[in-house]
Amino acid sequence: MRGSGLLDEAVVMQALEAVKDPEIPVVSVVELGIVQAVQVDSASGAVVVSITPTFSGCPALDLMRTAIESCVLDLGASAVRVEVVLDPPWTSDRIAPEARARMQAIGLAPPPPVGRFRTDISLTLEPLLASEDPVPCPYCGSSQTVMENGFGPTICRSAHYCNGCLQSFEAFKAL
Amino acid sequence: MNDQESSAPIAMASMDDTARADLAIVVLGIADDCMLQGHRDSEWTGLGPILEEDIAFSSMAQDELGHALVWYNLLAGLGETRSPDLLAFTRDAGDWRNAQIVALPRGEYPFSLMRRHLHDLAKAVLYDGLIACGVAEVAVAATKLRQEKKYHLIHNRAYIERLARSETGRGPIQAALDELFPFALGLFEKQDAHDRLAAAGFIPSQALLRERWLDVTCSSLAAAGLRPPAHRAEEAWIPDVDPRVGGRSGRHVPEQVALLEAMQGMFRSDPEATW
Numbered sequence: 263m264r265g266s267g268l269l270d271e272a273v274v275m276q277a278l279e280a281v282k283d284p285e286i287p288v289v290s291v292v293e294l295g296i297v298q299a300v301q302v303d304s305a306s307g308a309v310v311v312s313i314t315p316t317f318s319g320c321p322a323l324d325l326m327r328t329a330i331e332s333c334v335l336d337l338g339a340s341a342v343r344v345e346v347v348l349d350p351p352w353t354s355d356r357i358a359p360e361a362r363a364r365m366q367a368i369g370l371a372p373p374p375p376v377g378r379f380r381t382d383i384s385l386t387l388e389p390l391l392a393s394e395d396p397v398p399c400p401y402c403g404s405s406q407t408v409m410e411n412g413f414g415p416t417i418c419r420s421a422h423y424c425n426g427c428l429q430s431f432e433a434f435k436a437l
Numbered sequence: 438m439n440d441q442e443s444s445a446p447i448a449m450a451s452m453d454d455t456a457r458a459d460l461a462i463v464v465l466g467i468a469d470d471c472m473l474q475g476h477r478d479s480e481w482t483g484l485g486p487i488l489e490e491d492i493a494f495s496s497m498a499q500d501e502l503g504h505a506l507v508w509y510n511l512l513a514g515l516g517e518t519r520s521p522d523l524l525a526f527t528r529d530a531g532d533w534r535n536a537q538i539v540a541l542p543r544g545e546y547p548f549s550l551m552r553r554h555l556h557d558l559a560k561a562v563l564y565d566g567l568i569a570c571g572v573a574e575v576a577v578a579a580t581k582l583r584q585e586k587k588y589h590l591i592h593n594r595a596y597i598e599r600l601a602r603s604e605t606g607r608g609p610i611q612a613a614l615d616e617l618f619p620f621a622l623g624l625f626e627k628q629d630a631h632d633r634l635a636a637a638g639f640i641p642s643q644a645l646l647r648e649r650w651l652d653v654t655c656s657s658l659a660a661a662g663l664r665p666p667a668h669r670a671e672e673a674w675i676p677d678v679d680p681r682v683g684g685r686s687g688r689h690v691p692e693q694v695a696l697l698e699a700m701q702g703m704f705r706s707d708p709e710a711t712w
């Protein structure tokens with residue numbers, strides 16, 4: 263066990279790269295952008311990790327929280343508290359570029375930049391999605407795709423169909 | 438509201454006791470709406486008319502439970518001592534502050550779809566209003582939840598338009614609209630606590646939210662070829678039916694009792710159990 267004297271925010275952040283999203287095991291909680299802040303009390307060795315949910319109903323949040331706790335304790339922290347915060351809200355733009363490439367490699371299309379989506383939609387009759395910006399197919403790269411359903415097997419995924427290679431695929435939702 | 442928009446929102450802890458108590462009442466109503474909407478939609482798990490809709494309703498149910506949790510958690514900062522679990526699973530019908538619409542039985546698919554649509558638009562309008570509101574924690578929560586509503590709105594609209602355009606779907610979706618509209622108006626039931634907070638500039642008034650909701654709801658339904666039970670007078674939509682109210686003061690449809698028995702039975706059988 264390493265001494266808590268060595269602990270600082272960067273060390274904790276580095277270690278958290280080992281904690282993966284249980285629903286997307288090729289992406290760490292840090293790459294996903296849900297670790298909002300790490301505070302280390304150098305006198306006591308206690309650590310506070312602030313995390314924020316992707317979707318507020320994400321059932322994996324509790325698992326990630328427990329995994330983060332064990333990870334930090336294994337580093338030698340005297341105590342750890344994982345707090346859930348909502349400010350600023352998570353956005354899919356936070357997902358790291360390397361993580362996007364790994365998502366793509368397992369056939370999960372990474373979320374398009376949020377800027378492409380209308381956010382102020384409730385009070386207009388405009389199309390809700392900019393249909394000229396379909397999610398590229400993770401298999402063949404074609405942009406000839408359609409979103410078939412905003413809801414996939416988990417609440418953070420949507421279901422799409424590629425007219426290029428005629429395959430269904432899933433995408434991580436832009437939020 | 439206009440005065441507040443120019444000044445920074447204040448933290449809940451800085452509000453006076455009356456305002457905090459009023460906010461707790463309003464937030465409880467929002468939380469209860471989300472919780473029961475989520476429960477009713479979860480009843481479609483395994484029963485959806487097509488697999489995609491089975492999945493969509495299950496996902497939206499999961500979102501709603503997440504939203505309920507955000508609001509129940511917020512109550513802790515307003516003097517509520519009960520945990521979210523205790524609030525959700527130990528209160529009898531008379532202690533719930535949801536609007537009646539969310540407790541109505543799920544009915545046929547067009548009914549559940551139209552309920553989602555009417556309620557999602559109401560919450561989207563509410564959250565849009567709360568994002569700019571005068572209470573910091575409420576604005577943060579509304580910002581987060583409003584983002585997630587996007588996918589509900591896309592979903593509902595696609596399927597409502599599909600039904601409204603089809604020969605066999607138009608009748609049932611119109612019937613669902615007619616039946617649900619008075620209950621949807623009940624989401625804007627007059628609430629003294631809300632009125633006081635609005636008068637003090639903390640949150641938008643019910644009248645304003647209702648007007649915005651009527652506008653977006655009736656316009657979009659009319660564009661889909663449906664007939665909302667309302668007429669246009671100058672710039673505003675005026676409902677042709679009376680709202681079904683009572684939920685915000687604990688008067689609910691009879692079916693809410695059975696809903697709560699189903700939802701709470703497991704927890705109440707052993708409140709100390711850990712899972």
Ligand SMILES: [Zn+2]
Pocket residue numbers: 399400401402403404424425426427428429
């Ligand atoms: Zn393809």
